Amino acid sequence: xxxxxxxxxxxxxxxxxxxxxxxxxxxxxxxxxxxxxxxxxxxxxxxxxxxxxxxxxxxxxxxxxxxxxxxxxxxxxxxxxxxxxxxxxxxxxxxxxxxxxxxxxxxxxxxxxxxxxxxxxxxxxxxxxxxxxxxxxxxxxxxxxxxxxxxxxxxxxxxxxxxxxxxxxxxxxxxxxxxxxxxxxxxxxxxxxxxxxxxxxxxxxxxxxxxxxxxxxxxxxxx
Numbered sequence: 001x002x003x004x005x006x007x008x009x010x011x012x013x014x015x016x017x018x019x020x021x022x023x024x025x026x027x028x029x030x031x032x033x034x035x036x037x038x039x040x041x042x043x044x045x046x047x048x049x050x051x052x053x054x055x056x057x058x059x060x061x062x063x064x065x066x067x068x069x070x071x072x073x074x075x076x077x078x079x080x081x082x083x084x085x086x087x088x089x090x091x092x093x094x095x096x097x098x099x100x101x102x103x104x105x106x107x108x109x110x111x112x113x114x115x116x117x118x119x120x121x122x123x124x125x126x127x128x129x130x131x132x133x134x135x136x137x138x139x140x141x142x143x144x145x146x147x148x149x150x151x152x153x154x155x156x157x158x159x160x161x162x163x164x165x166x167x168x169x170x171x172x173x174x175x176x177x178x179x180x181x182x183x184x185x186x187x188x189x190x191x192x193x194x195x196x197x198x199x200x201x202x203x204x205x206x207x208x209x210x211x212x213x214x215x216x217x218x219x220x221x222x223x
Contacts, residue, residue, distance in 0.1 A: 001034050004064060004207050009073035009200045011035060011051075014209045017062045017186030022053055035067055055081055058157065060172070063090070063191025064209045068199075076199035081154070086196040090149040090159055091138075093188035093216065094168040095179070097145050102136040107165060111156045117175055118157045120165035131155045133162055139220035144171060146220045148192075159189060171216075188216070 005012040015021070019031045036049040052074030054066050066086075068074035080086050107120040108128035121128060132152040139146035147168070149159050157176070163169060164176035170189050172182035182188070195206045211217040 001031070001038060002210070003038070004209060005205065007201075009068065009070045010077075010198070010205075011039070011067050011069055012194070012207055013065055013067070015057055015062055015065050015191075017060050017184065017212070020059050021056045021065055031065065032067065039069070052077075054078060055086075055154070057191055058160075058187075058189075060185060060187040061189045061191065062186065062209075062212050063189075064088075064194045064207060065191070066194060070200075073199045080196060080199065084152065086194065088151045088191060089193040089195075090151065091190045091192045091211075092147045092149055092159065092163060093144050093171045094147060094163060095144060095171060096168045097140075098135070098137060098147070098166060098168050102134070104132065104134050105162045105166060107131050107162055109155050109158065109161060118155065118161040120161050129153075129155050131158045131162060133159060135163070135166075139222040141216075141219045141221065144216070144220075146222075160187070186212075190217070 002014040003011060004014050013035060015031055020028055021031050023030045032051055032053055036051045039049045052068035054068055054077040057063060057065055068077050108124045109118045109120055109131045110125055110128045111118045134150045136148045137145060138148045160170055160173055160176045169177035170187050172178055173187040174181050190212060193208045198205050
C-alpha cells in the first residue's frame, strides 16, 4: 500500500489493480481494512480505527482512493463528491485511436445488476442516468493510445462503458469489448489525479498517483 497523502483528517492511497476498496462476497481483505491496520500500527491506536470510504474504484482499476479519518471529514467529503466538487482525472490505454483528438461524451447509462455491467444509450431511457466525461488523446506508443479522461459524473463503470461506446474499449477490459485480458487481471485504467479543497483546512489538495510499473504505462510518447 502506497500512501500519497496523509493528515489528521484524510489519507489518500495509490490502489493496485488487484485490491477491492470495500469488502465484498469474495471475502478478500479490502483496502479499507489494510488502511485501518496501517493507521492502528503507525499511531499505536487501541480499539477500533475510524475510516470512512468516500468513493470507490472498480477492482481491476488502479490509482488514487481518498479515505476520511474523521467523521467530520467524511460528511463533508460525501457532500463534495455528490456536488461534483472533487475533480478526478483518469488515464486510460486503448487500442483504437478515437476519431476526434478530444471531446465530450454524453450518454444515458442503464445498469444491469445481474451482469454487473452498464449499457450506454444516446437518448434517455427508463431507469437511465446521465453520464458526462471529457477525454483527450495525450500520448501514443507503437500499438496503443493514451487518453486522459475528466470525469464529470460518477456512474457505475462510466469510463469503461462510455469509451467502449465510442469504439475505444480499455485494454484488458473483456466486459466492455477488449479483445484480450491482461495477464494480471487488471484493466488499463488508472485514477491519475485528484483535486479538491480540503474539507477542514480549506487548502487546495492536488495529488497525482505514480503510474503502474511496467513498460506499457511508461512507453508512451506524450503530446
